[in-house]
Amino acid sequence: MIPLAKPWIGEDEQRAVSAVLESGQLVQGALVERFELAIAALLGRRHAVAVSSGTAALQLTLKALQVGPGDEVLCPALSWPSPAHAVRVAGAKVRFVDVDQAEWNSTAEALREARNGNTRVAIVIDQFGNPARAEEIRGALGALPIIEDAACALGSRFTSGPCGSLGKVSCLSFHPRKILTTGEGGMCLTDEDDIAEKLRMLRNHGRLRGEFVVAAGNSRMTEIAAALGLTQLQRLDEIVSRRRELAALYQKALGDEMDFQSTPQGAESNYQTFGVVLPQGHDRRAVLAKLLEQGVEAGILSFAIHKLGSFAGSEATLPIAEHIAARGIALPLYPQMRNAEVDEVVRSLRGVLHE
Numbered sequence: 001m002i003p004l005a006k007p008w009i010g011e012d013e014q015r016a017v018s019a020v021l022e023s024g025q026l027v028q029g030a031l032v033e034r035f036e037l038a039i040a041a042l043l044g045r046r047h048a049v050a051v052s053s054g055t056a057a058l059q060l061t062l063k064a065l066q067v068g069p070g071d072e073v074l075c076p077a078l079s080w081p082s083p084a085h086a087v088r089v090a091g092a093k094v095r096f097v098d099v100d101q102a103e104w105n106s107t108a109e110a111l112r113e114a115r116n117g118n119t120r121v122a123i124v125i126d127q128f129g130n131p132a133r134a135e136e137i138r139g140a141l142g143a144l145p146i147i148e149d150a151a152c153a154l155g156s157r158f159t160s161g162p163c164g165s166l167g168k169v170s171c172l173s174f175h176p177r178k179i180l181t182t183g184e185g186g187m188c189l190t191d192e193d194d195i196a197e198k199l200r201m202l203r204n205h206g207r208l209r210g211e212f213v214v215a216a217g218n219s220r221m222t223e224i225a226a227a228l229g230l231t232q233l234q235r236l237d238e239i240v241s242r243r244r245e246l247a248a249l250y251q252k253a254l255g256d257e258m259d260f261q262s263t264p265q266g267a268e269s270n271y272q273t274f275g276v277v278l279p280q281g282h283d284r285r286a287v288l289a290k291l292l293e294q295g296v297e298a299g300i301l302s303f304a305i306h307k308l309g310s311f312a313g314s315e316a317t318l319p320i321a322e323h324i325a326a327r328g329i330a331l332p333l334y335p336q337m338r339n340a341e342v343d344e345v346v347r348s349l350r351g352v353l354h355e
């Protein structure tokens with residue numbers, strides 16, 4: 001079976017986790033702080049605040065920015081539901097924005113058009129690790145605060161700098177499908193001291209300098225998770241360059257037959273997910289089942305979030321997100337995948353589509 005994704009866990013990770021277990025210090029401590037400093041330095045941000053998931057990172061960020069009832073938040077319609085759900089959890093309204101046909105991210109123009117007098121924040125997603133057009137978006141939105149959902153984008157680059165460097169706060173995920181994994185985990189990055197302090201307080205029961213100042217939950221990262229993250233971070237370049245090689249093989253093999261995500265000129269994707277949009281006339285469920293029979297685990301690429309049950313009643317019509325969500329599949333891609341396995345996936349996919 002060729003799996004859809006597979007985290008690269010080796011002896012170094014096993015040793016690092018064992019050392020934490022032996023130390024007896026299991027929750028937020030020196031390793032979490034080292035992991036935060038390392039990611040902040042890598043992405044050129046002043047502060048990094050480690051949390052328990054990418055979703056927690058988004059939820060705490062909205063809270064730190066005081067987004068709530070009466071506010072609207074712009075959010076790309078094609079994604080995992082977390083960013084839109086986080087807005088709902090904050091009590092604010094999601095204004096969905098369609099994505100670009102080629103890059104599968106929301107454009108500066110679409111974000112600008114969707115903005116209205118109630119818009120408090122724009123969430124900008126680097127979907128599947130593909131960098132959003134950061135400079136254009138920043139120019140179009142002026143002083144409107146941006147939250148960059150860079151859950152998938154560690155190791156990707158805008159034309160102007162690393163993903164994770166856009167906006168007031170950028171959020172990362174370390175779920176096993178992401179570029180580095182800590183099991184579950186996430187991080188908020190910001191250059192603003194007061195926002196970082198709020199985020200640290202919000203992840204830790206609302207506690208600031210010993211006092212409980214607001215009612216908040218527990219979103220801390222464990223030392224076990226940070227040990228995994230620090231170990232994986234040493235292999236980040238290797239992981240990203242291998243993912244790029246594998247994506248290039250897929251692009252070369254499938255370029256004439258299928259649409260896939262394109263990267264803005266001068267930017268670099270980490271190919272966290274390699275998606276293709278199936279040509280018309282094929283039933284996606286049947287294609288995925290047949291691939292599985294042949295030993296290839298492909299998956300549904302993503303969601304048109306406004307069409308999910310959690311947004312039942314939404315009247316938004318966002319045709320590009322809906323088209324990609326209905327016809328997109330994710331193909332296997334992980335750093336230890338062999339070139340011959342890419343050939344096998346391509347052969348199976350062609351066989352299924354042309355049978």
Ligand SMILES: Cc1ncc(COP(=O)(O)O)c(C=O)c1O
Nearest residue numbers: 053054055080082151173174175
């Ligand atoms: C764009 C995006 N944002 C947020 C998340 C949430 O991250 P986590 O699974 O760590 O909560 C994901 C996870 O798939 C994602 O793809």
